[in-house]
Amino acid sequence: MNQQRRTQGPTLRFTKMHGLGNDFMVVDAISQPFRLRPEMIRELANRNFGIGFDQLLVVEPPGLPDVDFRYRIFNADGSEVEQCGNGARCFARFVRDQRLTNKKVIRVQTAKGVIELRVGRDGMVMVNMGVPELNPPAIPFAADRRKDVYTVDVDGQTVELSAVSMGNPHGVLLVDDVDSAPVETLGPRLERHPRFPARANIGFLQILDRSHARLRVFERGSGETLACGSGACAAVVVGCLRGLLDHRVEVELRGGKLVIEWQGEGTPVMMEGPATSVFEGQLRLPGDSGSRRRRGSARPHKQRP
Numbered sequence: 001m002n003q004q005r006r007t008q009g010p011t012l013r014f015t016k017m018h019g020l021g022n023d024f025m026v027v028d029a030i031s032q033p034f035r036l037r038p039e040m041i042r043e044l045a046n047r048n049f050g051i052g053f054d055q056l057l058v059v060e061p062p063g064l065p066d067v068d069f070r071y072r073i074f075n076a077d078g079s080e081v082e083q084c085g086n087g088a089r090c091f092a093r094f095v096r097d098q099r100l101t102n103k104k105v106i107r108v109q110t111a112k113g114v115i116e117l118r119v120g121r122d123g124m125v126m127v128n129m130g131v132p133e134l135n136p137p138a139i140p141f142a143a144d145r146r147k148d149v150y151t152v153d154v155d156g157q158t159v160e161l162s163a164v165s166m167g168n169p170h171g172v173l174l175v176d177d178v179d180s181a182p183v184e185t186l187g188p189r190l191e192r193h194p195r196f197p198a199r200a201n202i203g204f205l206q207i208l209d210r211s212h213a214r215l216r217v218f219e220r221g222s223g224e225t226l227a228c229g230s231g232a233c234a235a236v237v238v239g240c241l242r243g244l245l246d247h248r249v250e251v252e253l254r255g256g257k258l259v260i261e262w263q264g265e266g267t268p269v270m271m272e273g274p275a276t277s278v279f280e281g282q283l284r285l286p287g288d289s290g291s292r293r294r295r296g297s298a299r300p301h302k303q304r305p
């Protein structure tokens with residue numbers, strides 16, 4: 001019995017959430033100790049053998065003055081990344097649901113700077129996603145000068161795309177119809193294309209009219225997701241720069257709709273959308289003895305409007 005206790009490590013409380021079907025395991029690392037290795041994150045992200053999620057979000061105390069929290073993001077493949085739009089909305093809902101703050105405007109430190117989140121009365125969350133970066137080395141994207149559209153060679157096939165960073169790197173391709181777009185074939189090749197030295201999220205954008213678009217995103221480190229918030233912001237920036245979209249656009253993703261606003265170069269992109277809690281759970285992590293067995297329990301989450 002004692003032996004068994006020693007092989008089981010500490011328990012970890014978490015909340016399963018999603019933003020339009022882009023799903024997350026969210027961990028409060030303020031009130032409980034938390035450190036996971038990349039292989040453990042991959043195991044937990046597995047949809048058959050683990051909890052299953054696109055990203056892990058970790059809430060930590062702030063490391064800067066005038067900031068409420070620090071928020072870290074890990075893809076399903078265990079890589080730590082700079083930005084997550086849907087995650088930011090879920091983060092805002094999480095810190096209020098868990099009573100870590102009662103503020104309506106929350107300032108959060110991410111790996112790429114501070115973002116501001118505003119929780120509305122209707123439960124919708126508005127995120128200031130910051131000013132998009134279009135300078136190739138800063139994205140990072142390999143090009144000798146900045147252009148709105150780049151030509152990229154993918155195994156002998158010429159592909160036209162735009163490149164932008166929303167804190168994280170995005171490539172955006174215009175397509176006639178997202179349903180038949182080559183997301184599964186071109187997505188992974190472009191994600192790891194040498195011209196994106198830090199890899200990239202690849203969006204396939206269909207323009208419906210000047211204020212409506214459809215989008216599918218093959219995400220870096222997670223594969224195609226039902227929605228990508230930073231991808232929707234990047235797509236609207238690209239659509240505006242190419243003169244195809246107005247300043248306020250409803251973007252339809254596979255999991256639902258986001259409203260994105262961008263007033264043009266040098267201004268921040270605003271994103272508005274929902275954040276949903278699904279259930280709360282508890283895991284027993286493997287102990288130091290190397291036992292890889294996990295035990296868990298979960299209870300459905302009561303929704304607040």
Ligand SMILES: N[C@@H](CCC[C@H](N)C(=O)O)C(=O)O
Pocket residue numbers: 022054055073075081082083084085086087168169201219220221222225227228229230231
């Ligand atoms: N789902 C996210 C983006 C998550 C990070 C991304 N996969 C990356 O590697 O940059 C969103 O809603 O923005």
